[in-house]
Amino acid sequence: MADVGALLTRWQGGDKGALDEMLPVVYDELRKLARACLHSERPDFSLQPTDLVHEAYLRLLDQREVDWRNRAHFLGIAAKTIRRVLLNHAEARNAQKRGGDLGKVSLDIALECLERNATVDVFSLNRALERLSALDARQGEIVELRVFGGLTVEETAEVLGFSPATVKREWSVARLFLKRELA
């Protein structure tokens, strides 16, 4: 398996290719984790996408070697990945509901279960988020990191290179935008 820690360092050093190598690893790990938690069949199972991202982080990176900035960057990548994972899944399900390609798309039951646990409906959140990003790319990124990656204000600030105060301010408005759109 690729050394995610090393890839992260390369990526931060400006090597764009490192991200492409990293994404499939993170993607696999997230799906594996989702499946593992499904198999545990806990009746009160309530794992959420952000928990999953943190688990992936704990498993893919040697805690000793990673300082909190690296952690933030990894979580940022994982946030993008989980958004994609969840969205692909939601789209596949909707396609199946409409009767198109029936039987061709095999729905991932683990993701189904994960999606049910998300605090907000992934599909509509995604649409609202796309609208927000079109208006304000910076806010879109902040939301993605915070909602899908569970990053704190400080971590988000580190990843995006803003001050925490800016992130906090942008977030407070972005949250209201989403709330209104989803109401």
Place this chain on the structure above:
Amino acid sequence: MTPGRWDRVKEIVADALERDRETRADFLKEACGADAELRAEVETLLRADDPGSGFLELDQAPEQIGPYRVVREVGRGGMGTVYLGERADGQFEHRVAIKVIKRGMDTDAVLRRFYGERQILARLQHPNITRLFDGGMFDGRPYFVMEYLEGEPIAAYCRRRSLGIEERVRLFLAVSDAVEYAHRNLVLHRDLKAGNILVTADGVPKLLDFGIAKVLDTDSAGETTAAWRPLTPQAASPEQYRGEPLTTASDVYALGLLLFELLADRPPYDLGGLTPVEMGRVICERPAPPLKSADSDLDNIVARALEKDAALRYQTAAELGEDLRRWLGGMPVQARPASALYRARKFAVRHRKALAVAAVVLVAISAAVGDAVVQGRRAKRRFEDLRQLAGTFLFEFYDAIENLPGATPARELVMRRGIEYLDSLSREASNDIGLKRELAEGYLRIGMAQGLYYESNLGKRGAARESFSKAVALLEDVAGRQPSDAAVRAELGKALLAMATTHQGQDYLQSRAYETRVIGLLEGAAKRGPLTVEEQKVLGSAYNGLAETCLAQQQDADAVTARLRSVEILEGVLKAAPDDETQRLLAQSEKRLAYIYLVRLHDAAKAVGPLRSAMAIDEGLVARHPESATAKLDLARDRSYFATMLERRGDREGARRILESAIGMRREALGLDPRNAMLRASLVADYSKLAGLLQGSEAQNAARTGIEFARDLDLTSDADARANVEKLRKVAER
């Protein structure tokens, strides 16, 4: 809306949010001016603001958790979020750390285990262990309230101050002493790692999260996959990685990792970027690299703490600490290069699991004995905890080793300790009826273990008898106080029957005396009122035993009477409780009854009825449990008896057919358990019978097959098998 327009909207909204609601209206009027559209846009957004709704309120610290006011968030990790808190009632200045476990952990199980452990954890009072004060539920999630500490992770502390080797060892000793203290209180840390140890400004190391790993470990409820085991692979022992039972030696391994890291300024293993499989290989197989300090004794100490095989490590933190103190004092240390432990290693590799279990049991039991003896009942609660803990461990251990070959010394030790434990509690039991019954059950199980493992050893049979007699004495005492308690009566009956078994094959008068006593006890009770199912089962067993004893004493008529009664009683039990165990007992009784008719009384006709009943029951059991070898072997025995019965009645063809089906079942079972000598002996007997039913080359073939099965049998100790083989040889050579 355009991006430019949105920029204006969001600035106004953000500014408005920073004002309180009273001044907002004025602010909006001024900021939006005459732009009604802008104003409307801003207002719809602000109307969506409803603090406390939970919608995407991501990291707002709760204001209060239980009785604690939350000051701020201080950290976030794999398990959840940690807050700094204060007593909300302001009664005393009391700062605490509150760890709220994240969602996704199995809340119910965590809470259950937490309440189970809380008292024990709260009792851990040691200068190097952070206190656990409290815990509960917050927002559907468990939380723990702990001593709040400001400090520096131990490894960083050592590096920053450039501490010398001896200073580091002394700092480490404080940690290992704390672990030892916890072990004496029957608590394993399970997640010891450098990151879990802070050094305060005064230079005192403090261990965090003691025992929490167990509370969070979904494994102990048997309901997790490896992915969710909340352990840090970097700090895991091989047995922990494999999901095996943990012992004090597992914490010793973690201490070894810590000591290595403190002395070498790097951990022994680099697991970065490894797949779980690769990680497992490193953790479980790759020997720790040599420390290469300037001192080979210190290297040996670290190496011994890091042995992959738990049995080769220091068994407790105390042993590790002692050796380090010897080293500090310039004395020779106990740790030696591994070659000196070669023999131990060979044994341990073979019995890894048994030893791991044994170590846990030993620690638990030794602690319980020590505590009970030294403190008596001074601390009643503690006593109760220990009694339950050690009792459970003892029984779990008994079940775990029941089918394990070898490891006799470990077993002997555990049994000896188990008896010490029971004896010391017995002295405390005076009027505690519940405790007496529990102790009696303990003695019964120990006695059965002794009887089971030392069947051929008469001296140990005496030991089993001694344990059983203690159980009898305790239960007689209880029965005397509670003469109408049916459950106690059944327990006493079981204990007396256990006594009877220790005399079987030696002193039939004694066995018979015990069996008769149980029959008297229960038949007497039956006259006063209907027996419980449990009592009936015991009574059935008593007649079972009596029938066999009578057979051994050549008193066939008495044997038949007892047998018939046991069948009658078991039939009654079956009506009330149609469970498989009772069915099996009934089938066995019928079978033994048929045996008496067939072999002793030479009355094949009378054997037909009981054999048919036994077969019907066993066929039902096989149909319901197609995977059970025991059920199939029971049925094979029925059929083998049935063949004998048919042969005696002149139906040789029928006998051959049914015998062949019995042979088929037994051969199948032998395929699964090729070393089962009893099964081989049965097959030799079957083929000997079959050869008698066949003629010419068919008989010769059967005889040769039978001889094959006899090849690995020890014929010197089995007269029947010897006679059968003799007969088979004659047929084969015809």
